[in-house]
Amino acid sequence: YSTKSTNHYPSIFIYGHRASGKNITLTVLHHSSSSLQLPHATVSCVECVSVALLFEQVLLSFFGCDAASLLPRSPSLSDFVRIYRQQCSQSPAKQTRYIVMEKAELLRDTDANLLPALLRLQELVRKCSNLIVTVVDCMCVPPSVCLFIGELQQILSQDRHPSYTAEFYSSYINILLGVFYSVCRDLRELRHLAALNFSKFCEPLAEGKVKETDTHKLWRNIEPHLKKAMQTVYLREVSSLQWEQMQQMEEKESGALRGLSAHTHVELPYYSKFLLIAAYLASYNPARTDKRFFLKHHGKIKKTNFLKKNEKTSNHLLGPKPFPLDRLLAIFYSVVDNRVAPTASIFSQISSLVTLQLLTQVSHDDQLDAPKYKCAVSMDFICAISRTVNFDIVKYLYDFL
Numbered sequence: 562y563s564t565k566s567t568n569h570y571p572s573i574f575i576y577g578h579r580a581s582g583k584n585i586t587l588t589v590l591h592h593s594s595s596s597l598q599l600p601h602a603t604v605s606c607v608e609c610v611s612v613a614l615l616f617e618q619v620l621l622s623f624f625g626c627d628a629a630s631l632l633p634r635s636p637s638l639s640d641f642v643r644i645y646r647q648q649c650s651q652s653p654a655k656q657t658r659y660i661v662m663e664k665a666e667l668l669r670d671t672d673a674n675l676l677p678a679l680l681r682l683q684e685l686v687r688k689c690s691n692l693i694v695t696v697v698d699c700m701c702v703p704p705s706v707c708l709f710i711g712e713l714q715q716i717l718s719q720d721r722h723p724s725y726t727a728e729f730y731s732s733y734i735n736i737l738l739g740v741f742y743s744v745c746r747d748l749r750e751l752r753h754l755a756a757l758n759f760s761k762f763c764e765p766l767a768e769g770k771v772k773e774t775d776t777h778k779l780w781r782n783i784e785p786h787l788k789k790a791m792q793t794v795y796l797r798e799v800s801s802l803q804w805e806q807m808q809q810m811e812e813k814e815s816g817a818l819r820g821l822s823a824h825t826h827v828e829l830p831y832y833s834k835f836l837l838i839a840a841y842l843a844s845y846n847p848a849r850t851d852k853r854f855f856l857k858h859h860g861k862i863k864k865t866n867f868l869k870k871n872e873k874t875s876n877h878l879l880g881p882k883p884f885p886l887d888r889l890l891a892i893f894y895s896v897v898d899n900r901v902a903p904t905a906s907i908f909s910q911i912s913s914l915v916t917l918q919l920l921t922q923v924s925h926d927d928q929l930d931a932p933k934y935k936c937a938v939s940m941d942f943i944c945a946i947s948r949t950v951n952f953d954i955v956k957y958l959y960d961f962l
Contacts, residue, residue, distance in 0.1 A: 571683035601659035606667040610905070612675060616641040619660055624648040638678050642685050649686065710742050717748075717755055725763070729773045733762050736780055740787045744918075754790060761786045832901065833910045834946050837936070838954060839893035840920055841943045844881035844936035846959045848888065854957050855895035875960050877940065883923045883933045886911075896952065 602622030609615040616636050621629040628648045633640055660682070662668070668676040678685070714734050721730035737755055745751060762783045765771040771778045829837065846854065876882070889911075894901065901907065914920040915934070924933040936943075947954040955961050 572680040599656055599659060600654055601661060603661045604663070606662055606664045612636070612638075612671055620644060620648070623658060624652060638675065642682075645686055710738055713742070713746070713748065713751060714738060717751060720752060720755065722759065726773065732776050732779075733759060736762075736776075736783065737787070740784075740791060744791065758783065758787060758790055829946070830910060831950070832897065832907060833914060834950050835897045835952075836889070836893055836907070836910055837914060837919055837938065838943060838947055838950075838952060839889050839896055840884070840914070840934060840936040841881075841938065841954070842892055842896075842957055843884035843888050845876045846957070847876070848884075850959050851888070851892065854959075855892060877960055881935045881937070883935050886932050886934070889934065896957070 600623060602619045604615055604618050606615070609618055613632065613634075613636050616632055617629045619641075620632065623645075628644060631644050631647075660679075662679070665676065668679070714731070717734045717737075718727065718731045721727055734755065737751070737758070741751060741754060745754075762779060765779060765782050766773065842854070890903070890907075893907075911920065911934075915922050919936075919938055921935045921937045922932060923935050924931070938946075943954060
């Protein structure tokens with residue numbers, strides 16, 4: 562619709578899976594500054610950890626530092642509306658102002674009336690200015706909204722290599738999606754994986770061993786390589802060239818490092834490594850053993866009393882068990898080298914591990930008071946991570962007593 566029209570929707574809600582085009586709104590606004598002259602404020606709800614920062618960012622973008630400085634130390638929504646009205650009367654806008662909030666689902670953790678009030682902000686300030694609040698990616702998208710495999714296949718096939726036919730590249734994309742679609746439906750990540758592994762897929766052709774139509778032999782050649790690459794989904798710790806170099810080095814190595822994939826070399830923040838170690842211990846150790854492993858003055862406990870009678874099944878064979886957040890933090894504070902205060906940074910690193918799929922949240926999103934997780938890494942991975950922080954994890958594993 563026309564930007565000069567006075568009949569605007571008070572808010573626009575844009576949602577969708579990653580790489581589905583939500584940020585086209587930001588692209589239009591950023592590139593229209595000179596042509597359409599659309600005043601806008603872009604607010605990242607991840608960076609604005611408080612309501613005060615959110616209000617300050619909006620006023621700063623529209624009116625400058627002087628307007629932002631008028632906010633009190635702990636501003637309310639009424640304070641923001643009052644200052645906004647005052648600034649609009651002094652500096653009226655010729656065009657509609659736009660507030661774009663990214664990751665606005667985080668506003669649900671603030672006051673219950675904040676997000677509804679922001680969505681109806683035009684009603685509060687319409688006497689002095691047209692205003693549209695655009696909410697980008699307000700909530701998680703159900704699986705039915707994600708790109709289907711057929712759509713992904715069509716999009717990825719458009720990136721075909723000019724040296725090969727469209728049918729050949731399409732067959733490669735089908736093989737790639739057959740491996741990765743169950744764990745990754747992010748278009749950007751799949752495009753990265755397609756470019757990363759295509760040279761390996763073409764190796765038998767370059768050597769003259771097979772033809773383009775021999776899909777079965779091409780599949781057998783690429784399958785082990787794709788399974789290793791699946792362990793690095795979302796990590797992006799290596800570039801395409803580095804991945805090939807590490808694979809060549811891996812084939813030459815022997816001993817303890819032989820057979821480990823590139824994901825064991827991933828670099829994480831220092832405390833994230835200990836959080837992941839704590840998560841692994843919580844997943845594979847029974848909760849009743851925490852006192853034995855992590856309490857310094859637990860007294861003498863005989864091994865015969867400590868172990869259950871006839872307990873022979875390995876916890877590693879049974880797979881990781883879910884654990885609550887408080888148990889993860891208790892183990893983390895026990896194994897980390899120095900004293901760490903429970904800050905927001907620690908909790909954000911847990912969220913990052915979930916995003917990287919190194920941890921899996923098994924509780925529902927509405928169970929905010931007691932979230933539960935599972936560790937999603939292998940024994941080789943956690944041993945490699947433990948070595949980087951000089952932590953002997955084997956001594957703390959129940960299966961290796």
